Amino acid sequence: MLVAGVLALVLFLRTVGERRADRADVPDARAAHPEPALALRPSNAEPTEPGDAASTRTAAEPTTVELTFRVLDYESDAPIASARLRTFEDSAPGTWTADERGECVVTVPAGASRFRMHVEADGYMHLALSWWPDPSMALHLARATTLIGRLLAADTGEALPGASIALPWDDCASAKAVADLAGRYELANVPLHFPDTAVLLKATGFADQRREFELRSDEPRIEQDFRLQRGIEIHGHVVDWVSGAGIADAMVERLTTEADGAFRGWLEGDLTAPTLEVRVAAREFCELAARIDSARIGDELLFRLPRGAVVEGVVRDGSGSPVPNASVAVRRDHDELTRRRARGIAMEPPAGEPLPEGWELKPWASVSMDSTDGEGRYRIENVVPWGQVLSVSAEADGYAEASRTIEAVGGPEEVTEVDLVLEPDATVAVPETALLGTLRLNGAAFDTARGHVRWKGATRSGEDWFNRGSFFAEVEPGALTLDVEVIGLPAGLEGSHVELASVPAELFVDLRMPTRPITGRVTYADGSAASGVDLKACWCKTSVSAKTAADGSFALAVPDEDQPYEVVATVPNDGASVADVRAGATDVNLVLQVPGRLLFRAVDAVTHAPIDELDLGLGWKRREQARFHHWDVYHLVPDAEGWMEDQLPAGRLDLIAATSETDHVPLLLEDVLVPAAGEPPRLELALARGFRVHVALAEGLEPPPPEVEIVLVEEAYFEQVQALPETDSWDGGPLGNAVVRRFVYFEGQQRTCELAALGPGRYRFKVEPPDIVVEPESVTLVEGENPPIELRWRYAK
Numbered sequence: 190m191l192v193a194g195v196l197a198l199v200l201f202l203r204t205v206g207e208r209r210a211d212r213a214d215v216p217d218a219r220a221a222h223p224e225p226a227l228a229l230r231p232s233n234a235e236p237t238e239p240g241d242a243a244s245t246r247t248a249a250e251p252t253t254v255e256l257t258f259r260v261l262d263y264e265s266d267a268p269i270a271s272a273r274l275r276t277f278e279d280s281a282p283g284t285w286t287a288d289e290r291g292e293c294v295v296t297v298p299a300g301a302s303r304f305r306m307h308v309e310a311d312g313y314m315h316l317a318l319s320w321w322p323d324p325s326m327a328l329h330l331a332r333a334t335t336l337i338g339r340l341l342a343a344d345t346g347e348a349l350p351g352a353s354i355a356l357p358w359d360d361c362a363s364a365k366a367v368a369d370l371a372g373r374y375e376l377a378n379v380p381l382h383f384p385d386t387a388v389l390l391k392a393t394g395f396a397d398q399r400r401e402f403e404l405r406s407d408e409p410r411i412e413q414d415f416r417l418q419r420g421i422e423i424h425g426h427v428v429d430w431v432s433g434a435g436i437a438d439a440m441v442e443r444l445t446t447e448a449d450g451a452f453r454g455w456l457e458g459d460l461t462a463p464t465l466e467v468r469v470a471a472r473e474f475c476e477l478a479a480r481i482d483s484a485r486i487g488d489e490l491l492f493r494l495p496r497g498a499v500v501e502g503v504v505r506d507g508s509g510s511p512v513p514n515a516s517v518a519v520r521r522d523h524d525e526l527t528r529r530r531a532r533g534i535a536m537e538p539p540a541g542e543p544l545p546e547g548w549e550l551k552p553w554a555s556v557s558m559d560s561t562d563g564e565g566r567y568r569i570e571n572v573v574p575w576g577q578v579l580s581v582s583a584e585a586d587g588y589a590e591a592s593r594t595i596e597a598v599g600g601p602e603e604v605t606e607v608d609l610v611l612e613p614d615a616t617v618a619v620p621e622t623a624l625l626g627t628l629r630l631n632g633a634a635f636d637t638a639r640g641h642v643r644w645k646g647a648t649r650s651g652e653d654w655f656n657r658g659s660f661f662a663e664v665e666p667g668a669l670t671l672d673v674e675v676i677g678l679p680a681g682l683e684g685s686h687v688e689l690a691s692v693p694a695e696l697f698v699d700l701r702m703p704t705r706p707i708t709g710r711v712t713y714a715d716g717s718a719a720s721g722v723d724l725k726a727c728w729c730k731t732s733v734s735a736k737t738a739a740d741g742s743f744a745l746a747v748p749d750e751d752q753p754y755e756v757v758a759t760v761p762n763d764g765a766s767v768a769d770v771r772a773g774a775t776d777v778n779l780v781l782q783v784p785g786r787l788l789f790r791a792v793d794a795v796t797h798a799p800i801d802e803l804d805l806g807l808g809w810k811r812r813e814q815a816r817f818h819h820w821d822v823y824h825l826v827p828d829a830e831g832w833m834e835d836q837l838p839a840g841r842l843d844l845i846a847a848t849s850e851t852d853h854v855p856l857l858l859e860d861v862l863v864p865a866a867g868e869p870p871r872l873e874l875a876l877a878r879g880f881r882v883h884v885a886l887a888e889g890l891e892p893p894p895p896e897v898e899i900v901l902v903e904e905a906y907f908e909q910v911q912a913l914p915e916t917d918s919w920d921g922g923p924l925g926n927a928v929v930r931r932f933v934y935f936e937g938q939q940r941t942c943e944l945a946a947l948g949p950g951r952y953r954f955k956v957e958p959p960d961i962v963v964e965p966e967s968v969t970l971v972e973g974e975n976p977p978i979e980l981r982w983r984y985a986k
Contacts, residue, residue, distance in 0.1 A: 252298070252299055253281060253296050253297060253298055253299055254296070254297060254298075254299045255294050255295070255296050256294070256295050256296075256297060256324045257292055257293070257294050257295075257324055258274065258287075258292070258293050258295060258324055258327075258328055259287075259290070259292050259293075259327045259328065260272035260274070260287050260291045260293065260308060260310065260327070260328045260329075260330060261291055261327045261328070261329050261330075262313075262329070262330065262332070263329040263330060263331040263332070263380075263383070264331075264332070264382060266327075266329075267291075268287070268289065268290050268291025268292075269287060269291050269310045269313065269330060270287060270288065270289045270290075270291060271286055271287060271311070272286070272287040272291065272293065272308060272309070272310040272313075272330070273285070273286055273287075273308070273309050273310065274286075274287070274293050274295055274306060274307070274308050275306065275307045275308075275309075276295060276297060276304060276305065276306050276307075277304075277305045277307075279303075279304050279305055280297045280298055280304035280305070280306075281296050281297050281298060283295075283296065303319065305317070305318065305319050306318045308328050308330065309330075310330055312332055312333065312409075313330040313331065313332055313333055314330060314331045314332070314333040314378050314379070314380045315330075315378060316328060316330055331380035331381060331382070331383050332380070332381045332382070332407075333377070333378050333379055333380055333381060334379055334380075334381050334404060334406070334408060334409055334410065334411050335375060335376065335377045335378075335379065335409065335410045335411070336354075336374075336375070336376045336379050336388075336410075336411055336412075336413050337373070337374070337375045337376075337410055337411070337412050337413075338373070338374065338412050338413045338414040338415065339371070339372040339373050339374070339414045339415075340352040340354060340368045340372050340374055340390065340392065340414075340415055340417065341372055341414055341415070341416050341417070342395075342416065342417060342419065343416035343417055343418050343419070343796070343797055343798070344418075344419060344796075344797075346416075347372075348368070348370070348371050348372025348373075349368055349372050349392045349395075349417060350368055350369060350370045350371070350372060351367060351368060351392070351393065352367070352368045352372070352374075352390065352391065352392035352393075352395075352417065353365060353366065353367050353368070353389075353390070353391045353392070354366050354368075354374050354376055354388050354389070354390055354415065355376075355388065355389045355391075356376070356378065356379065356387070356388060356389075357387055357388070357389050357399070358387075364376075364377075364378060376388070379404065379411075380404070381404050381406070381407065382403065382404065382405065383403060383404075384403045384826040385401065385403075385826075386401065386402055386403055386404060387399055387400065387401045387402075388400050388415070390415055390417050392417055394419065394420070394422075394455065395417045395418065395419055395420050395455055396418065396419075396420030396421070396443075396454075396455040396456050396457040396458075397443050397455075398417055398418060398457065400415065400799075400829070400831075401826070401827070402826065402827050402828050402829045402831075403826045403827075403828060404828075404829065405828065413829045413830075415829070418457065418796055418797075418798040419455075419796075420454075420455025420456055420457060420458070421455060421456050421457075421458040421459075421460060421465060421486055422453075422454070422455050422486075422487070423441070423444075423452075423453070423454070423455075423456060423465075423467075423481075423486060423490060424451075424452065424453035424454075424489065424490065425441075425451075425452060425488075425489050425490030425491055425492065426446070426449070426450045426451050426452070426489075426490075426491055426492070427439040427441065427446050427450045427452065427469060427471065427492045427493075428450050428491065428492070428493055428494070429474075429493070429494065429495075429496075430493040430494060430495035430496070430574075430601055431495070431496075431600075431601050434450070435447075435448070435449040435450020435451065436450045436471045436474065436494060437449075437450065438471065438472070439452075439469060439470065439471035439474075439492075439494070440468075440469070440470050440471070441456075441467060441468075441469050441492065442456050442457075442467055442468060443456070444456070446471075457798070459793060459795060459796055459798075459878055460483070461795050461878065462483060462852065462878050463482070463483055463880065463881070464480045464481060464482055464483060464547070464881075465480070465481045465483065465486055466478070466479070466480050466481075467479045467480075467481060467492075469492045469494060470553065471494055471553075472553070473496060473497075473553060473570075473571075474494035474495065474496055474497075474553055475494060475495050475496070475497055475550045475551060475552065475553055475571070475573055475574070476494075476550070476551040476552070476553055477492055477493075477494055477548065477549070477550055477551075478548065478549045478550075478551065479492060479545075479547075479548050480545075480546075480547035480548060495550070495574050495600070495601040496570075496601040496602050497552065497553065497557075497569075497570050497571035497572050497573065497574065497601065497602075498572040498573070498574040498575070498576070498598040498599050498600065498601065498602070498603055498604075498605065499568065499569065499570050499572065499598075499602060499603065499604040499605065500519050500557075500568075500569045500572050500579075500581060500595075500598060500604075500605050500607055501566070501567060501568040501569065501604060501605075501606060501607075502517075502566070502567060502581075502606050502607040502608040502609065503561075503564070503565045503566050503567075503608050503609075504517065504561050504565045504567065504583045504585070504608070504609045504610075504611060505565055505608070505609075505610055505611070506588070506610070506611055506612070506613070507610060507611075507612050507613070510565075511561070511563070511564050511565025511566075512561060512565050512583075512585050512588065512611050513561055513562060513563045513564075514560055514561060514585060514586075515560065515561040515565070515567070515583045515584065515585035515588075515611065516558060516559075516560055516583065516584055516585070517558060517559055517560070517561065517567045517569065517581065517582070517583045517609070518556065518557060518558040518569075518581075518582055518583075519557040519558070519569055519572050519579055519580070519581050519598075520556075520557065520579065520580055520582075521576070521578065521579060521580070522578050522579055522580035522594050523895070524580075525578055525580070525594050526578050527894070527895050529578070530891060530892060530894070530895075533891060536577060536578070537577075539575040539576075539577055539597075540575050540597065540599075540600070541574055541575035541600060547943065550573045550574070551573065552571040552572065552573060553571050554571050557569050557571050557572045557573075561583075561585075567583075570602075572598050573598075574598065574599065574600045574601050574603075575597065575598065575599070575600060576597065576598050577596065577597045578594065578595075578596065578597075579594070579595050579597070579598060580592050580593070580594055580595075581593050581594075581595060581607045581609065582609075583609045583611060584611075585611055587613060587614060588611035588612065588613060588614055589611065589612050589613070589614040590611075591609050591610060591611050591612070592609075593607055593609060595607060621663040621664065621665065621666075622663070622664060622665075622666045622692050623661065623662075623663060623664075624644075624660075624661070624662045624663075624664045624669075624692050624693075624696060625659070625660075625661055625694070625695050625696065626642065626655075626659060626660045626661075626662070626671075626673075626695075626696045626697075626698055627658065627659045627695065627696070627697050627698070628655075628658045628659065628673065628675070628697075628698050628700060629697060629698070629699050629700065630700050630701075630702070630733070631700070631701055631702070631704060631746070632699070633733075634658065635658045635675075635700065635733075636657055636658035636659075637657070637658060637725075637730075637731050637732045637733075637734075638655070638656075638657075638658040638675045638676075638731060639654075639655065639656040639657075639675065639676045639677075639730060639731060640654070640655060640673065640674045640675040640676045640678075641653065641654045641655065641673075641674055642655060642660050642662065642671055642672070642673045642674075643671070643672045643674075644662060644664050644669050644670065644671050644672075645669065645670050646664060646665030646666075646667060646668065646669050647665065647667055647668065648665060649665045651663075651664065664692060666691075666692055667691060667692070668688075668689060668690055668691065669688075669689045669692060670686070670687070670688050670689070671686070671687040671688075671689070671696075671698070672685060672686050672687075673685045673686075673687070673698050673700070675700070675731065676729050676730070676731060677728050677729030677730070677731040678700075678702065678731070678748060678750075679702075679750070682700050682701065682702050683700070683701040683702065684698065684699045684700045684701050685698070685700055702748055702749075703748070703749040704746040704747060704748055704749055704772070705746070705747065705749045705772040705773040706744040706745060706746050706747070706772075706773070707726055707744070707745045707747055707754065707756060707770055707771075707772065707773070707774050707775075707777055708742070708743065708744045708745075708774070708775050708776070708777065709742070709743060709756070709774075709775065709776055709777030709778050709779065710737075710740070710741045710742045710743070710776075710778050710779075711724070711737050711741045711743065711758045711765075711778075711779045711780075711781065712741050712778070712779075712780055712781070713780070713781050713782070713783045713784075714780055714781070714782055714783050715783050715865075718737075718739065718740045718741035719737055719741045719758070719760070719781055720737055720738065720739045720740070720741060721736055721737060722736065722737045722741070722743075722758050722759070722760055722781070723736060723758070723759050723760075724736065724737060724743050724745060724756065724757065724758050724759075725745075725756070725757045726745040726747045726754045726755070726756050726757075726770070727754065727755045727756075727757060728747075728752055728753070728754050728755070732757075733745055733746060733747055737758075747772050748772065749772050749773075750772065751771075752771075753768065753769045753770065753771065754770045754771070754772070755767070755768045755769075755770065756770050756777055756779065758779045758781060760781060760784060760836070761784070761835065761836040762809065762818070762820055762821070762835065762836060762837050762838070763781060763782055763784065763818075763836075763837070763838045764781070765779040765780060765781050766779070767779055782838035782839065782840070783838070783839045783865045784836045784837070784838060784839060784865070785836070785837055785838065785839030785840070785863035785864050785865050785866075785869070786834060786835070786836055786837075786863075786864075786869035787834070787835060787836075787837055787863050787869050787870060787872060788832045788833070788834050788869045788870065788871045788872065789832070789833060789835070789871070789872040789873070789874060790827065790830075790831040790832050790833060790873055790874070791805050791846055791873075791874040791876060792831075792873060792874070792875055792876070793853070793875075793876065793878070794875040794876055794877040794878070795877070795878065797875075799827075799831045800848060800851070800853070800874075800876060802822055802823065802825060802827065802833065803823060804848045804849055804850045804851055805822060805846060805847075805848060806846070806847045806848070806849055806921075806924070806925025806926050806927055807819075807820035807822055807844065807845065807846050807847075807925070808820050808844070808845045808922075808923045808925065809837055809838075809842050809843070809844050809845075810842065810843050811838070811840065811841075811842060811843075812841050812842070812843060812859075812860065815908075815909075816909055816922070817843075817845055817909065817922060817923040819925065820835075820837070820844075822835065832871065834869060837863050838863065839863050839864060839865035840862075840863060840865075841860050841861065841862055841863075842861050842863055843857065843858065843859045843860070843861070844857075844858045844861050844872075844874075845857050845858070845923040846858075846874045846876060847923070847924050847925050847926075847927035847946070848876065848927060848946065849925065849926035849927045849929065849930070851946075852878055852879050852880075852881065852930075852945050852946045853876035853877065853878060853879060853946060854876065854877050854878070854879035854946060854947065854948035855876075855903070855923065855924060855927065855946070855948075856874055856875070856876050856877070857923075858872075858874070877948070879945070879946045879947045879948045880947055880948075880970075880972070880973070880975070881943050881944065881945045881947065882943070882944050882947055882970060882975050882977070882978060883941050883942070883943055883944075883977040883978070884901075884933050884941065884942050884943075884944060884977065884978045884980050885940060885941045885977045885978070885979055885980065886935065886940045886941070886979075886980055887979050887980060887981045890981060890982070892935040892940075893935075893961065893982050896958070897956070897957070897958070897961050897982070898912065898919075898932065898956070898957045899932065899933040899954055899955070899956050899961075899963060899980075899982075900919070900928060900931045900932050900933065900954070900955050901931045901933065901944055901947075901952050901953075901954055901955075901968075902924070902928075902931060902952060902953055902954075902955050903924075903950060903951075903952055904950070904951045904952060904953050904967065905950075906922050906923050906924060907953050907955060909922030909923055910922045910924060910928060910955060912955075912957035914957070914958075927946060930944065930945040930946050931944050931945075931946075932944075933954075933980065941977065947970055948970070948972075949970055949971050949972045950969070950970060951967060951968075951969050951970075952967060952968050952969075952970060953966060953967045954966060954967070954980075956982075959985075960984060960985045961982055961983070961984060961985065962982065962983050962984070962985050963980060963981065963982045964980070964981040964982075965978070965980075
């Protein structure tokens with residue numbers, strides 16, 4: 190698949206993690222860079238490279254080369270006959286038309302490193318490329334529609350003449366529309382059936398807004414109104430911390446400063462919230478995370494950004510020779526801070542001017558690091574000024590890592606010299622090469638296998654643990670022997686010992702062992718067959734899998750061992766299981782609840798602004814159950830109205846919704862009916878904004894040791910929120926990821942911390958490990974201002 194802006198093409202792989210990372214960037218990466226709607230797919234066409242046999246270049250006079258491209262439908266992979274490809278003055282201007290196979294031969298200058306090409310076809314979204322496209326990758330076009338409708342104010346419904354709607358990845362004139370006096374717009378070239386369709390909405394008096402959705406219609410014209418949320422107007426200046434000079438092109442959230450550092454505009458937010466969180470960034474300055482009190486939002490705001498402090502030096506080996514290409518990083522030395530805290534050593538306040546409470550400076554490039562040059566020198570220019578107790582560490586191939594603790598760095602652009610010495614690492618006396626291995630069991634993928642692989646070369650050996658059926662090991666080049674052992678399977682399986690003459694790029698380890706099937710059937714509670722259901726037979730956190738046939742029957746080939754298996758059937762957001770099943774068992778029957786469908790969306794209870802599905806954590810349970818089940822919605826794509834559709838067990842359920850990044854109070858909805866048939870109901874989850882509470886250490890007490898974790902939990906959910914020591918994590922229960930906003934944590938010399946997303950009610954402190962006692966054990970919070978909670982802790986007697 191492939192999509193691009195008129196002058197830029199961006200490769201795109203959509204994952205939850207990548208989308209979260211994009212949204213965390215400051216300035217907003219989505220606003221700064223076009224986001225594609227499609228991506229490259231491999232083509233069956235043979236690539237034609239400049240200078241190959243298909244080129245028209247001659248030895249005497251190299252001029253042009255012919256490249257063959259294929260243009261295909263994004264959904265069906267069918268060729269798009271009569272697609273048109275056009276090149277411009279930066280190559281060989283011309284227009285070419287694809288044949289019935291979707292193929293088109295384009296002539297471009299030989300040796301060109303990049304050129305522009307425009308691809309279009311009737312009824313499809315056009316595509317523009319601005320670099321050398323790879324002919325081995327097909328050009329996929331999405332079918333397109335024209336959106337028509339009105340741009341309206343969300344709170345009053347009034348028309349917004351002059352408001353604009355645009356496609357963020359396309360800067361063609363046709364990719365933007367401006368509303369007329371009645372608020373009506375018409376926007377062409379909008380992709381159909383594509384899950385990452387997005388529009389940007391702008392209007393005076395409103396924050397710039399981005400809406401992501403999928404158009405699930407096939408109509409050539411689709412009517413769709415968009416309602417814009419009013420913004421919070423802010424204005425002020427961004428200036429250099431030292432000189433006070435304005436900083437041009439700084440980003441205050443999505444607002445850009447003028448030449449004198451001035452900014453004015455509207456941000457997304459809730460005027461009823463006590464604070465507005467603002468992120469300020471500028472190239473080569475430290476990033477600032479600021480929290481503005483609601484009473485000051487209308488004032489002239491001043492954001493001061495410092496340039497980074499500098500840490501520089503030389504990395505040498507034990508003989509005094511410089512070490513090139515060493516990686517050097519500066520970060521907080523948490524180990525040293527822990528040691529000092531345990532010894533009761535107090536830290537002096539930082540030398541710089543204190544920031545307001547809740548404000549924080551960060552490195553402008555996320556991390557503070559550099560690589561040494563040929564003389565072993567490094568220079569890290571983005572260290573947060575006045576930082577205390579920092580670790581400067583270096584590592585390089587063939588050397589053991591070295592580090593030094595420094596007490597503090599200076600102010601903006603002040604230099605701290607730190608030299609480091611690396612000693613040879615005896616464990617890497619010979620070169621290493623990477624070995625990627627994948628396990629198969631009786632010819633089928635074994636992606637649940639966990640265990641370890643032991644390898645031995647001519648001079649060295651090693652051992653690596655693996656899970657999910659694959660391993661990555663740094664091994665000695667040359668001949669190797671490997672022995673693979675899988676937890677839950679006997680040692681010495683056929684195929685587990687592998688002898689290699691050399692290290693391959695990828696190795697498949699084919700394990701073989703006798704199996705016997707577990708057979709049975711999966712049905713729904715109404716007696717109907719459950720076809721296509723995922724099944725697993727599990728043992729020792731390992732499993733084999735299969736799917737049910739059309740009549741619900743299944744066969745799971747499990748190791749023929751005298752051990753119990755658990756057979757698990759899963760459907761979206763539900764499942765059933767049978768324990769203590771033996772190899773060869775028959776008539777193993779599982780019954781699933783009849784599924785139902787539900788349309789839902791989450792909004793702010795006051796502003797009715799949509800809540801990002803990536804910020805949303807949901808849970809469900811049957812009325813008679815005590816614990817909520819996690820309801821994963823990250824993979825869902827809303828329609829243009831924000832509605833998402835998912836499957837839950839039919840019947841009456843309790844639902845809970847929480848947010849992990851905004852201050853919304855968890856919302857509990859009881860006795861929600863999910864029908865087994867018919868039109869799915871629409872459920873709007875309106876989450877109210879909560880408040881924040883400070884927790885302060887009692888006078889004379891040091892902060893708890895870092896291994897102690899304290900979290901404030903609603904009394905109703907106390908038993909469901911649990912520490913998981915084996916994975917060093919927490920199960921947030923009905924709170925989901927929102928539990929991270931409830932941890933009591935004292936950083937550095939701070940004796941207070943702030944907990945968020947709280948509502949009126951009774952709360953209890955949950956502590957891990959349990960031999961720590963905190964007081965008070967519980968607190969009652971009320972709407973509005975709450976006094977700080979004075980916290981005491983001690984070891985249980």
